[in-house]
Amino acid sequence: MKIMANRMDRGFFRYQKEFEEKALEVLRSGWYVLGNEVNCFEKEFAAYTGSEDCVGLASGLDALWIAFRVLGIGPGDEVLVPGNTYIASVMGITMNGAVPVFVEPDEYFNIDTSKMEEKITERTKAILVVHLYGQACKMDTVTELAGKYGLKLVEDCAQSHGARWQGQMTGTFGDVGCFSFYPSKNIGAFGDGGAVVVKDKKLAEDFRIFRNYGSEKRYYNKIAGANSRLDEMQAGLLRVRLRHVAECEEERCQIAERYLKEIENPRLTLPGVREGATAVWHQFVIRTAEREELISYLNEREIGTIIHYPIPPHLSEAYQYLGYKKGTFPITEQYADEVLSLPMYNGMTEEEQTFVIEALNRF
Numbered sequence: 001m002k003i004m005a006n007r008m009d010r011g012f013f014r015y016q017k018e019f020e021e022k023a024l025e026v027l028r029s030g031w032y033v034l035g036n037e038v039n040c041f042e043k044e045f046a047a048y049t050g051s052e053d054c055v056g057l058a059s060g061l062d063a064l065w066i067a068f069r070v071l072g073i074g075p076g077d078e079v080l081v082p083g084n085t086y087i088a089s090v091m092g093i094t095m096n097g098a099v100p101v102f103v104e105p106d107e108y109f110n111i112d113t114s115k116m117e118e119k120i121t122e123r124t125k126a127i128l129v130v131h132l133y134g135q136a137c138k139m140d141t142v143t144e145l146a147g148k149y150g151l152k153l154v155e156d157c158a159q160s161h162g163a164r165w166q167g168q169m170t171g172t173f174g175d176v177g178c179f180s181f182y183p184s185k186n187i188g189a190f191g192d193g194g195a196v197v198v199k200d201k202k203l204a205e206d207f208r209i210f211r212n213y214g215s216e217k218r219y220y221n222k223i224a225g226a227n228s229r230l231d232e233m234q235a236g237l238l239r240v241r242l243r244h245v246a247e248c249e250e251e252r253c254q255i256a257e258r259y260l261k262e263i264e265n266p267r268l269t270l271p272g273v274r275e276g277a278t279a280v281w282h283q284f285v286i287r288t289a290e291r292e293e294l295i296s297y298l299n300e301r302e303i304g305t306i307i308h309y310p311i312p313p314h315l316s317e318a319y320q321y322l323g324y325k326k327g328t329f330p331i332t333e334q335y336a337d338e339v340l341s342l343p344m345y346n347g348m349t350e351e352e353q354t355f356v357i358e359a360l361n362r363f
Helices: 009-014 016-029 036-049 060-070 087-094 139-149 201-211 232-243 245-262 291-300 317-322 330-338 350-362
Strands: 053-057 078-082 099-103 124-130 152-156 176-180 194-198 215-217 284-287 339-342
Touching: 009 016, 016 232, 036 053, 036 194, 036 232, 053 060, 053 201, 060 087, 060 152, 060 176, 060 194, 060 201, 078 087, 087 099, 087 124, 087 152, 087 317, 099 317, 124 139, 139 152, 194 201, 201 215, 232 245, 245 284, 245 350, 291 339, 330 339
Parallel strands: 078 099, 078 124, 124 152, 152 176
Antiparallel strands: 053 194, 176 194, 284 339
């Protein structure tokens, strides 16, 4: 039995008729950019998250860097960010000339809120939290710090569609919630796509102007903006995804529940869920000091895995100029050496789950 680390075809085939009908509807409409599908998706996604407004963009990375640009974060400004995040989170900061200030993660792979305040300086202007692997961060502490020091608060929700902290949806705590709809996400498009959700209607309008060349009215440009528009086809297909988001989330939770209950191997550390948080299991990430041996063992049995992520941003070639050395962030670096994502996708059969569980228990 061959099991991929992730697969998206089953999520398509399950709702194939709806996807194909929507695709034809969009093609036949004759309107492919900033039309009815985008307008409807923005309203539906805002309602889903509990936000005042949503603005569709071309990608999750665009959501991040444009968020900081619109919020006025620029050269020399410092932004707190978890050290173990995907590098796109950091790019959203540095593309604006701002400086990432890394904070170690906690046992749940999210930013350690107890280590944030000591990193704040007079140059700190914002906090970027990342709800990594689909589990909500401890947002009460984060919002308290942001309020205390007058900091902008941006949430990277690329992996946390539907996750909640104390009942409130991720993306709705701060100034801007940034989402990715890359195909592998829990709410995934069939190409690139992203969005921001905001509480402030004026801020939403600023995003709408910026995403369309800085133009509020065609050929009249208020600012030098960007071309970052969620297209009609992706918006339409995402609307289909939204109809089924609850059942897909429940399915992933059931797979994770089996893993947590039935994987019993002292060589492996299973993920936990913080009290007050919910996890939507974008990834199911274990830790082991014997990762290479485990990967080889699973490869022999045709069980796919992925490392999220093998090189922390502060040690990447892209950010050598920041001057960090190995050993600067030991917890971040330990996670990079030990984490491994197990197969997790909608449409994963019970037989496939059992095969993975039994293989891990024999390791």
